Amino acid sequence: MCTRIFWNDNAVAKTVSRCMDWSVSDEPDLWFTPRGLSRSGNAGADSFEWVSQHSSVSVSMWGLGTVDGLNEKGLAAHALYLNVEDVQYPAPDDRPAVSIALWVQYFLDNFATVAEAVDGVDRVRLFSQEMRGQQMGVHIALEDASGDSAIIEPIDGRLVVHHGPEFTVMANSPSLDKQLENLRNYRPFGGELPPPGDITSQDRFVRASYFLHYLPEPENEQQAVAGVFQLIANVSVPYGAPYSDGGVYPTWWQSGADLTNGVYYFGSTRSPSIFWVTLADLADGTEVLRLDPRDESLVGDASARLTPAALAF
Numbered sequence: 001m002c003t004r005i006f007w008n009d010n011a012v013a014k015t016v017s018r019c020m021d022w023s024v025s026d027e028p029d030l031w032f033t034p035r036g037l038s039r040s041g042n043a044g045a046d047s048f049e050w051v052s053q054h055s056s057v058s059v060s061m062w063g064l065g066t067v068d069g070l071n072e073k074g075l076a077a078h079a080l081y082l083n084v085e086d087v088q089y090p091a092p093d094d095r096p097a098v099s100i101a102l103w104v105q106y107f108l109d110n111f112a113t114v115a116e117a118v119d120g121v122d123r124v125r126l127f128s129q130e131m132r133g134q135q136m137g138v139h140i141a142l143e144d145a146s147g148d149s150a151i152i153e154p155i156d157g158r159l160v161v162h163h164g165p166e167f168t169v170m171a172n173s174p175s176l177d178k179q180l181e182n183l184r185n186y187r188p189f190g191g192e193l194p195p196p197g198d199i200t201s202q203d204r205f206v207r208a209s210y211f212l213h214y215l216p217e218p219e220n221e222q223q224a225v226a227g228v229f230q231l232i233a234n235v236s237v238p239y240g241a242p243y244s245d246g247g248v249y250p251t252w253w254q255s256g257a258d259l260t261n262g263v264y265y266f267g268s269t270r271s272p273s274i275f276w277v278t279l280a281d282l283a284d285g286t287e288v289l290r291l292d293p294r295d296e297s298l299v300g301d302a303s304a305r306l307t308p309a310a311l312a313f
Contacts, residue, residue: 001249002080003204003235004170005212007228008147013221013260016143017228018068018078019236019251026061028253030266032282032289032306033058039109041098042313043127048096052109055283057264059255059293063312064131065101066108072283073112074145074259077104079138082153083173087137089128089154099129100138101313107142114148118163126154141170145259151176169208171235172201179205188213199243204235225258225265229274232256236269253293266293273299282306 001021008014020026034055041048042065058069070076079100089100098106103126111117128135139153150163151170162176171179179202185191186206195210196203211231218224236251243249256265262279275298282289282303290309291302298305 001172001201003208003232004078004080004141005208005228005231005235006141006143006149006168007212007215007224008143008149008165008168010215010217010224012218013224013258014143014145014147015224015228015256015258016076017232017254017256018080019232019254020067021237021249021251023247023249025252026067027063028293029060029063029312030277030291030293030306031058031060031311032056032277032285033109033311034286034288036286037109037288039102039105041096041102041106041124041127042129043097043099046097046127048098048106048124050106050110054109054112055279055285056108057277057279057282058105058108059266060313061101062132064129065099065313066105068255069104069108070257070259070262070264070279071108071112072262072279074262075108075111075113075117076143076257076259077107078141078170079104080141080170081172082137082139082175084135084137086173086175087154088157089126090157090159093125095123095125097125097127099127100136101129101131103138103140107140112144113146114142114144114150114163117142118150118161121152121159121161126159139170143259168212169205171205171208174202182206183209186210199237199241208235221258221261225256225263228256229254229265229267239269268294268296270294271296271298275299275302277301277306278303
């Protein structure tokens with residue numbers, strides 16, 4: 001349920017895509033939030049409080065927090081589901097806390113690069129906020145315009161950080177080290193197996209890695225964006241397709257970002273169109289803006305269609 005793919009070895013533009021797979025709609029809203037905005041970690045009395053250093057475009061889930069986004073410096077962040085049984089959040093201590101629903105926004109607001117974000121990982125403690133009556137497991141992918149990448153997972157009571165440009169693909173459970181171990185069974189990653197075709201997390205991870213490996217050099221930034229959207233479509237889950245346990249977790253939307261040029265892309269799987277928002281058009285704004293990304297009339301540059309709104313979280 002969800003996959004992220006980062007294309008950072010082409011010479012044209014660093015681009016990334018992800019899909020959102022869930023049993024029900026996450027009711028996304030697209031937000032622009034400016035620099036200088038006072039924020040809270042929404043973790044009770046111990047919440048971390050901060051003022052945003054960078055403006056960003058982001059997507060919220062159920063009005064509770066941020067699951068995806070890009071800031072004006074070219075840092076992108078994505079929250080993906082990790083099975084609860086695979087997650088153990090750090091124990092309470094004297095650090096201020098940030099809810100898992102605001103973890104992505106914490107990175108977008110406060111850091112310009114992956115290296116800065118990794119340095120700031122342990123400044124706050126994660127708070128496991130209940131969402132829609134259930135506990136969630138979550139892990140984070142980060143990437144920036146230099147091509148750097150990190151994947152952060154709460155395992156065994158600590159935050160395990162995989163930092164380096166080689167970490168280009170992320171899916172769900174199991175944890176990244178086990179995904180990479182499984183990948184070595186397949187060609188061209190050390191084994192002889194061909195790419196698999198199921199919708200499981202491990203098969204999506206392998207398939208995304210396989211096709212990313214063979215993407216040809218793009219001629220322009222449009223092709224660099226199209227490449228990651230083609231790959232994310234390959235690992236997206238059609239409506240109605242069941243997992244082996246009978247559960248159905250379709251892809252509700254796909255997003256992408258051109259980190260080099262500061263453009264955020266979004267496509268609802270209920271619409272045949274993709275639209276985008278150019279951060280340069282919004283970055284110096286001082287108002288919080290909102291757009292309903294499920295609006296089926298959205299296509300092309302939608303930067304001018306965001307309107308002032310009260311932030312929901």
